[in-house]
């Protein structure tokens with residue numbers, strides 16, 4: 452039977468990336484597994500990461516934390532980055548989830564509910580979540596981890612990185628004995644000043660380079676592939692796909708591939724997009740439709756059922772993202788729900 456568009460996750464490569472980041476930073480790696488492990492499947496990935504030695508994980512939402520607790524049992528420590536949102540305190544406590552407290556109302560809610568193990572987010576310049584340094588609360592019972600987040604970690608030359616780092620170093624001094632977590636994937640590569648007590652990478656565990664381009668330290672983890680459904684000659688002057696998106700100016704052989712925007716191949720990947728097929732990178736032709744896309748396979752020996760790689764070891768996800776005008780994070784988290792996830796390693 453033809454297997455449809457699929458996302459294959461190499462769990463050995465994931466474990467290797469985990470150990471690479473451990474070796475690079477010399478710190479405990481506490482993976483960020485929000486958005487179902489960036490679309491790769493949190494349960495399978497967290498299981499493998501725990502085998503590799505991970506104990507502490509971050510999710511964004513309460514519901515993600517509840518699902519992870521349910522799947523993984525009581526062993527992992529799970530922080531919820533949204534924090535103690537309205538109405539969440541009891542659910543957090545019952546599931547032994549640790550809110551990362553972002554503002555005064557969250558702290559009040561958490562403490563009213565009885566408090567417990569939790570984190571504290573200090574905003575050192577991103578202006579997204581967390582207390583401004585001058586408004587950060589004194590250490591409170593249950594506080595186990597102080598975090599902040601870099602706005603420009605994928606640009607090592609940005610002066611913002613050092614500014615945020617210095618602000619964080621000063622503010623964490625007000626929490627003696629409390630562990631400090633600062634570096635995301637990019638931060639892990641910024642040097643020893645940036646690693647503090649534990650690191651908090653996401654994308655580079657999942658195979659994205661820390662600077663938004665392929666990095667020799669990081670192995671590809673996810674392979675997004677889809678089958679050729681039909682191969683057809685297209686004579687000069689005829690067009691391919693919606694809106695005559697491509698008009699043949701020479702005789703073409705076109706493969707129609709069973710992956711479209713409903714599978715997470717963004718429309719914006721046309722006209723620059725490429726796929727890896729029969730040992731070569733070949734251009735996507737015309738518009739991406741909901742369930743299909745067209746590839747120029749002129750001169751290649753391909754047949755129905757052959758697979759095309761949209762990203763993976765032969766088509767780095769950072770390159771695919773660049774040609775789509777986005778970042779690896781968005782490609783990974785956009786892979787559609789009808790795409791089968793499978794695991795190797």
Ligand SMILES: *Cc1c(COP(=O)(O)O)cnc(C)c1O
Nearest residue numbers: 483600635636637651652653654
């Ligand atoms: C998503 C996220 C991370 C992980 O960032 P990567 O760039 O994927 O390594 C770390 N910390 C916070 C607060 C985040 O929101």
